[in-house]
Amino acid sequence: MTGPGGVSIVLVRGDITAQSADAIVNAANSSLLGGGGVDGAIHRRGGPEILADCRRLRASHYGKGLPTGRAVATTAGRLDARWVIHTVGPVWQRDEDRSELLASCYRESLRLAGELGARTVAFPAISTGVYGWPLEDGARVAVRAVREAAGAGGAGGVEEVRFVLFDDEAYRAFEGVVG
Template identity: 55%
Template sequence: MQIDIVQGDITGRPVDAIVNAANSSLLGGGGVDGAIHRAAGPELLEACRGLRAGELQHGLAVGAAVATPGFRLPAKWVIHTVGPNRHAGQTNPALLASCFTQSLRIAEGLGARSVAFPAVSAGVYGWDARTVAQVGIEAVRAYAGRPPMGGEQKVELVEFVLFSEETAEIFRQALQETGG
């Protein structure tokens, strides 16, 4: 699996699936979540409302992931994951790693070959970008190293798409430090 670090806007990435750093309500918010909802159009909110009316009546759990169509995005799918909120006492790195692992599992189930991740939990949820980079890259590498489920592993490219050059550089350093 190839891992790339990209500075830019995740909503414009030409990948099969983008990951949304969502809140548990799935009904939009600020930061990456708000940008994805705006770019995807009102159909994304309706799809999320449908999830909330059905299987996710109580919201999406921290570390879990679920997919919707991408609607007006270049990406065919949006994979929503809820990162842990340090301000709410959610400081276990395993919860953060689960966001990446579960998103890749969903992507593989969809047949996605390329996936773009933001810096899940590094914004308003208070996690240090360096920690997010280390945990995220390690989780992706561990997922890539596991035996494929039911045949060949489908995800070939993972991009970490960071809005600021400063955060992109933090991710580049973490990638180099972890052997990449």
């Protein structure tokens, strides 16, 4: 489905580390040094080059870690991509609306992808795993943020945003929002 700014939104059920894209977005933790879930899978499949780039970032600009809602890029190592864009999603809180931070992850990743010259970007469902964000709301925030960024020209030359969803439940949640 082609949306605002000529950016096509595609849903895929599968493993984000198996995707072929210019940029693969990593739902990273603030340390940038790997972890569980998508983060661990990207580091394992991408190989030591990604970790080496992350360590350089920690030694230079991000000594205290990457702030929530921001994005940085590294090599993609052995992944079928040019870059990995690392973004730190917020932990869901029942008593605090953190949706703006989650939206920022998508906007900042798209902005950076555009600056890098990426045409295709593969996103996971940021924060909907161990960070506890409810899937339906996470899908709504993600799709809205991508559409708004694309409509405002914040996606640079990005032509395709691919949401790579690990299971049927996540796929259905995004499908319900994308239409």
